[in-house]
Amino acid sequence: MATATVPPSSATFSKSFYASLHEIPGGEKVRTCLQCGTCNGVCPFGYLMDYPPGKMIAALRAQRFERVTEAETVWMCVSCYACSQVCPVRIPLTAGLMTRAKEELLLAGNIPSELQIALENTQRYGNPLGESPRKRADWAKGVKPRVPIMSEERRPVEVLWFVGDYGSYHPRVQPVSRALANVFNALRIDFGILGAEEVSDGDSQRLAGERGLFEMLAAKNGRAFSQYEFKEIVTGDPHAYNAFKNEYPRLGIAYPVRHYTEFLAERLDALKPLLKHEVNARVTYHDPCYLGRANGVFEAPRQLLSAIPGIELVEMPHNRTTSLCCGGGGGGMWIDGFQWEKAHTRLSEWRVREAMKVGADILAVACPYEAPRFEDATKTVPGAARLIVRDIAELLAEAMGD
């Protein structure tokens, strides 16, 4: 942790923080908190937090907010929307309260060193992994037909595919991108990617308290978008999806956007005949927080899975709005060590155990954070080594005989 600057006197700080919440859509509802504690209870790491949402509001009301910024356990929040989902008075706890609190921690220099590295990487390279921006399209090498890059094509396309950080660089997620490219090609979708012009969507950085960085990234992506003609943006990254759908428009960057599962579900008639090979497996689907709870996309992924011959789709006890977070959201992806130190468990392990319990052979995912996280968890959860983690795009490509 770097040095924390001296917090302003607590009453003033609490007041100004409280006032700042009112600038967030729905933020004024914080006044109506009933102190029912439901949020604290539903939070996956609530038991470790000094100030889960409800308690944080109590601290604000007591004008003791400086204690919140001194507590590093705010960083246990993985921005999973579970609290926002259950709050009876619909206070925007995730995007509002918790994120604003992280912004204050970050300004005070109270930030886990791992997160610092990811944010510095994002500042410098435009991606949290610290990879060369020039290599952003390297994943596409070998895909046939070739993945079109907008700056080279110089023509309008139907679909601008936003690949995202992990889809571009992470060795476990690059094959997912290739699988999706193959599905697009099989469906003869007219698409293109931004390649080196694409930078991180910035949503997880925003939810980790780095709003300024988010705005810088949004401006860069916005500039890239504005140079090309396309009908809509399709992305495999629910975090990018959330950013483009709910956050970029407020910065004047507004384009229609869909997650690839929505986009493909709409083309089921064309897709089904291509799914010739059976995938004989019991499959369970994990709703990503930012596709499901945050944005209400629950059915499209299930429709795609059901369309694959041979698949038996089973639900885990926590599904749809009650889905369990994989632990990667809100910066969680970058503070694994920090969270481990506090919790000595990972949320992904919880999920993998649940998948095992319903007897799944395959845990299907639709978010680039998840394949690496869950695969990792299958290595640590006893007996879970046989559980296969696959992105829906990979399963579709497999059913096409890829």
Next chain:
Amino acid sequence: MSQDIYVVIEHLRGQVADISYVLCAAARQLAAASGGQVVGVLLGHNVQGLAQDVAVDRLLVMDDPQLADFIPDRYQQALAGLLSAQAPRVTLFGDTSIGAELAGGLSVQLGWPLVSYCRSVRADDGRLLYISQLCGGKVMAEGEIPAPHALLAMVPGGFQAEQGKRTSPPPVETVASAAVGGRITLKQYIEPESGDVDISKEAILVSVGRGIQNADNIEMVQELAAALGGVVSASRPVVDQGWLPTTRLVGKSGKRVKPRLYLALGISGAPEHAEAITDSQTIIAVNTDASAPIFDIARYGTTLDLFDLVPALTEKVRQAKQ
């Protein structure tokens, strides 16, 4: 002007540093081409009997209470006097926390050019050449060692320490000290924390780097080390994170090691790490990046994911021991 090659013998608290032998090995190569002698320079106090195995033709000893400990400005003044009087063709220093600052200071004071990060030297048609490693070993730069005088700061790797040793003591000459200084004084030494194992004395080291990802994965490596009868050491990021104590740190800011087996797991082989393991008998590297510099110094390697290999290997070693 002479054609001699001077070597500033580095030592700390009564121990000649390994780099000094590397310097002697390089100096022998240069002297063979220049036609001069290899001359060792030993600065210190009560140092008689020290450095009796360095491969030099003559050893100049400057014994002065002022030089009892390494004080940068005093050492620099003492050497400036000697070197400007003797005017050797090339003077070699270790590119270390002692040699690097002496070489830099003397380059300005004497007006002699300095070549750093020098890994090797060679002669070509009477010309003396340096080979330096830049950008963390990703590129090599080669060129002529400037004439008539030059200073060279050397990193290990190009020569074996063994090549710079001799069996009989070299002829010793005492020279007067011209040490002056006064703006830097030693207050005290602070010993590194001890009580843990001494990795510099272990025969089998299973060493982990950033590739290990987090603290809880260390256990997996500890199991392998236990199966092999060795101990776990680490690169700096691992120690920085507090996943292992500082005593396990291998490298420039940690310990030099010379085990019979150095098994590097998820270590990229950055120069500061690599320089401390070159005396290992056998280095075996496990690194998913086929272009990682660790493979330049390892005898054997594999690009398997360490998380796949280590459990399998632990199992096989246990079986083999039964």
Next chain:
Amino acid sequence: MHIVVPVKLVPDLVEELVIDASGCALDPDTLRLQLNEFDGHAIEQAILLKERGGGQVTVIAPDLEGVDDVLYTAAAKGADRLIKLCDHFGQAVNNHAMARAVAEVIKPLQPDLVLTGVQSHSDLDGSIGPLLAGYLAMPYVGYIAGVTLSDGRATVRKEYPGGLVAELEVTLPAVLGIQAADQPPRYVAFSRIRQAMKSATIEEQTVAALDTSGGPAVARMYKPEVAARATMLDGKPDEVADQLVALFRELGVL
């Protein structure tokens, strides 16, 4: 207390390094520059000293690609004055030339303390600290992890291989080569950098023609050969494990 931190921009090793057509330098077109890691520690150490004991921090950098970001970031962290050295800074500039130029800029500032990163990965002609100290006629101590100041003196912790630390006292003004700041360099929120871009000014100082004497000429630059590399063991984890066990036997460690 006036602390001056001259910093260096060095090739970013995340990018592929390309040797140019001449065969004796890196291709500047493919190069991306970044702040030398140790200079980041030097800046942090300067700001920590200022926060503890007051004073002023001036950061000096050569006018190369990305320099404004580096300087504004330093300002956002707490640097008071930003100086950009203009003209003549092609890639070919060596540390002797840099040190001479920087020394001329530093002299009139009459600093109490000059902090530099202990080294950078592209110091072919020695790290900048001791050279600068030579031109400024100040004492130099490098490999420092830990600085405290009191009445005209710096007490520094110099690191030796093996973990031994020497505590030295240095009379100011002095140049110190920082290996690690007392605390890791802090994170500065992007909004703060943006504020600094609006509020801080970068002074430009033109330097006289550069004198590169004191460094060696490069006749050839190349990437290390792959031939000298390890014998690679291929196969599934189990197969490689078997090969390794056989090797361990051969080496006599099993």
